[in-house]
Amino acid sequence: MNAKKKIAYSMSAVALMALVTSCGGTEGGGDAAGGTEGEPIKIAVIPPTSGALAEFGTASREAWEYAAKEANDNGGILGRPVELVIKDTDASANTTLQAVREAVTQDGANFIGGVMTSTEHNAIAQQLEGLNALNFNSNGKDDALTGADCKPNSYRIVQSNLMDINALADSLAELPGETWAIQAVDYSTGHDAAAAFTEAAEAAGKEVVTEQFAPLNTTEFGTYITELKNSGADALFSVEYGADGVAFVNQADQFGLTDQFDTVLGFNMVSEPLFETLGDRIVGFKNNVGYDVNADNESNQSFVEGFEEEYGETPYYVHADNYLAAQTLFAGIEEAGSSETEAVREALKDLSFDSIVGEVTVRSDDNQLLRPSQIGEVVEGEDGELEFEILTTADASVTTPEASDECTM
Numbered sequence: 001m002n003a004k005k006k007i008a009y010s011m012s013a014v015a016l017m018a019l020v021t022s023c024g025g026t027e028g029g030g031d032a033a034g035g036t037e038g039e040p041i042k043i044a045v046i047p048p049t050s051g052a053l054a055e056f057g058t059a060s061r062e063a064w065e066y067a068a069k070e071a072n073d074n075g076g077i078l079g080r081p082v083e084l085v086i087k088d089t090d091a092s093a094n095t096t097l098q099a100v101r102e103a104v105t106q107d108g109a110n111f112i113g114g115v116m117t118s119t120e121h122n123a124i125a126q127q128l129e130g131l132n133a134l135n136f137n138s139n140g141k142d143d144a145l146t147g148a149d150c151k152p153n154s155y156r157i158v159q160s161n162l163m164d165i166n167a168l169a170d171s172l173a174e175l176p177g178e179t180w181a182i183q184a185v186d187y188s189t190g191h192d193a194a195a196a197f198t199e200a201a202e203a204a205g206k207e208v209v210t211e212q213f214a215p216l217n218t219t220e221f222g223t224y225i226t227e228l229k230n231s232g233a234d235a236l237f238s239v240e241y242g243a244d245g246v247a248f249v250n251q252a253d254q255f256g257l258t259d260q261f262d263t264v265l266g267f268n269m270v271s272e273p274l275f276e277t278l279g280d281r282i283v284g285f286k287n288n289v290g291y292d293v294n295a296d297n298e299s300n301q302s303f304v305e306g307f308e309e310e311y312g313e314t315p316y317y318v319h320a321d322n323y324l325a326a327q328t329l330f331a332g333i334e335e336a337g338s339s340e341t342e343a344v345r346e347a348l349k350d351l352s353f354d355s356i357v358g359e360v361t362v363r364s365d366d367n368q369l370l371r372p373s374q375i376g377e378v379v380e381g382e383d384g385e386l387e388f389e390i391l392t393t394a395d396a397s398v399t400t401p402e403a404s405d406e407c408t409m
Helices: 054-073 093-105 118-125 161-172 188-203 222-229 242-254 272-282 298-311 317-336 341-347
Strands: 005-007 018-021 041-045 082-086 111-113 134-137 154-156 179-185 207-214 235-239 263-266 286-289 351-355 358-363 368-370 373-380 386-394
Touching: 041 054, 041 093, 054 082, 054 298, 054 317, 093 111, 093 118, 111 317, 118 134, 118 154, 134 317, 134 341, 154 368, 161 188, 161 286, 161 373, 161 386, 179 188, 179 222, 188 207, 188 235, 207 222, 222 242, 242 272, 272 373, 272 386, 286 386, 298 317, 317 341, 317 351, 317 358
Parallel strands: 005 351, 018 082, 041 082, 041 111, 111 134, 134 154, 179 207, 179 235, 235 263, 263 286
Antiparallel strands: 286 373, 351 358, 358 368, 373 386
16 A cells, blocks of 8 residues: 555635536547646536435435535635535446536536445446546445455445444444344345354354344335244344335334344334434434544535534534545545546545544555444433434544455456
8 A cells, every 4th residue: 555645634624615507518528637726626426316315315416506606605616616416316336327427528527426326336437437537436436446356447435345344343242142133135145244253253252143134125024023022032123214114223123123122122213203203212222333423523524514504413423424525525636636537546645634523545556445334322312312422433444454456457
């Protein structure tokens, strides 16, 4: 790895905002990438606007809009305004790729953010060098994106699945429960998480006594819950998310399942957007937490206060990860002294900077952002609303595996 380059970076000082637009600009993102004084820096933001992921898409867009507003209110980046090119997608790879091509070749953007799924990111990655554009992934956690499918113009800002699992494993020895049951989605994420958890449990001197997988989009968990109740386990690790997770938690509560466990540990199962839906039944549940909204560093406090004032709501991890993507991009532009694609890519190699999650580094071996991960417990806050109380924080040196040999940059 190259020696780290460090810069002192603060979003409140460097500043963002943008004229939110979906048209205009020069053709070909790479042609005007270097830019001249006063010329806008264009960023394509392409979140889902329909379907099951639309709520997360709205959060992604809000974060980039806030980042852009903050910058422009403070004079722009390198004295140039930030302009967002907002595109719609249904989170399918073909639709998103079409939107990316249009944003770059017609609207003049050479940076991309807000894209949601790992499948979309993989499709985009294959086209980025030809388009002379950089993509900042704040949402797609598939390990292959920084493994066999890595590309030099793709950056992952969010933790990978394995990073999240390693954070759970780091705290496993301290969690109540000696015999564990695993309930997971019958999908690659569920199987990978179950295998990694089993290995971590054995290393912690604990035992997995049962393991079962439910097909994606399962609505009736009765037979699975019966098996879990009869397993004899005193702790549960669950990898059920989205609508599946809601159905599992609701039905587990009806059957009194969770009462028999000393620990219920979720992997992406409960999160802030689901707190209102799931209610008090999840108080005491533990889950991986990618972003601590209460972190007391100056950058985070400024972000939370400003976002709450702008939108009247507290940011959660989707907002934070997309804002962090903007911090990463702007740090690269500042370090490069240019918005030309190749200059920014070179500047980002092993770049360290201060962010809302503390000091982070862009690892040049696979373009993974090295950042901490937390384990949190759902509690009732002083205002009566549910929130995460952070139990443990694992440093990136603990959670991040070595760069994959399959990744060739």
